[in-house]
Amino acid sequence: GIRPAAVPVRSAPATVLHTLRTLPGLRWLVLAGMLVTFSQATLESIVALWGLRRFGIGPLTIGYLLFGLAAIAVAMQGGMVRILAPRLGEYRLAIGGIACYVAGLLMVGTAPVFSVAVAGLALVGIGSGAFSPSAAALASRQAGATNRGVVMGTYQSGASLARVLGPLSSGAIFGRLGPGAPFLAGAIVTLQAVWCILAARRLGQERVTT
Numbered sequence: 001g002i003r004p005a006a007v008p009v010r011s012a013p014a015t016v017l018h019t020l021r022t023l024p025g026l027r028w029l030v031l032a033g034m035l036v037t038f039s040q041a042t043l044e045s046i047v048a049l050w051g052l053r054r055f056g057i058g059p060l061t062i063g064y065l066l067f068g069l070a071a072i073a074v075a076m077q078g079g080m081v082r083i084l085a086p087r088l089g090e091y092r093l094a095i096g097g098i099a100c101y102v103a104g105l106l107m108v109g110t111a112p113v114f115s116v117a118v119a120g121l122a123l124v125g126i127g128s129g130a131f132s133p134s135a136a137a138l139a140s141r142q143a144g145a146t147n148r149g150v151v152m153g154t155y156q157s158g159a160s161l162a163r164v165l166g167p168l169s170s171g172a173i174f175g176r177l178g179p180g181a182p183f184l185a186g187a188i189v190t191l192q193a194v195w196c197i198l199a200a201r202r203l204g205q206e207r208v209t210t
Contacts, residue, residue, distance in 0.1 A: 072122055
């Protein structure tokens with residue numbers, strides 16, 4: 001009998017690279033997600049050492065802080081984003097989330113007292129809760145009818161890589177520049193995600209008009 005022709009199968013890295021080459025808007029969204037996730041991983045990996053060195057707080061208090069941060073982010077994703085997204089749009093909401101995240105990191109990194117650091121972490125939670133679903137929604141819009149899984153897998157691959165790089169750099173920054181430095185560095189890194197979102201929006205507008 002006649003055998004069907006073999007269909008070439010790309011490896012996972014090759015699939016990711018091919019997807020990024022063919023979808024320029026997705027490239028910017030992946031980069032934005034990587035920058036924000038890098039800062040998230042930096043914060044999570046160094047916050048216990050920061051708390052002990054800066055304010056003398058122990059594991060229990062750090063656990064409460066991280067729980068509070070996650071609870072705020074979940075509340076944003078499950079409630080406020082559903083209200084704000086139709087009014088502001090995902091692009092504006094993503095940029096607003098980045099702004100809150102950057103402001104929160106700056107507050108934590110320069111906090112003179114513990115209460116200011118707590119307020120900064122609350123802002124980080126708000127920013128994370130606003131950015132993550134908005135950026136994921138924007139990434140999903142880059143997909144067609146048949147490649148949604150590949151597109152979202154590509155987006156998540158960038159975030160996974162950033163989660164590796166964040167802890168790798170946070171310890172060195174902490175040791176060389178002090179306890180607040182990883183948060184300030186994270187703020188600088190995260191701020192660049194604004195330009196990525198703006199670039200993705202510009203490409204989206206061009207695609208609509210052509």
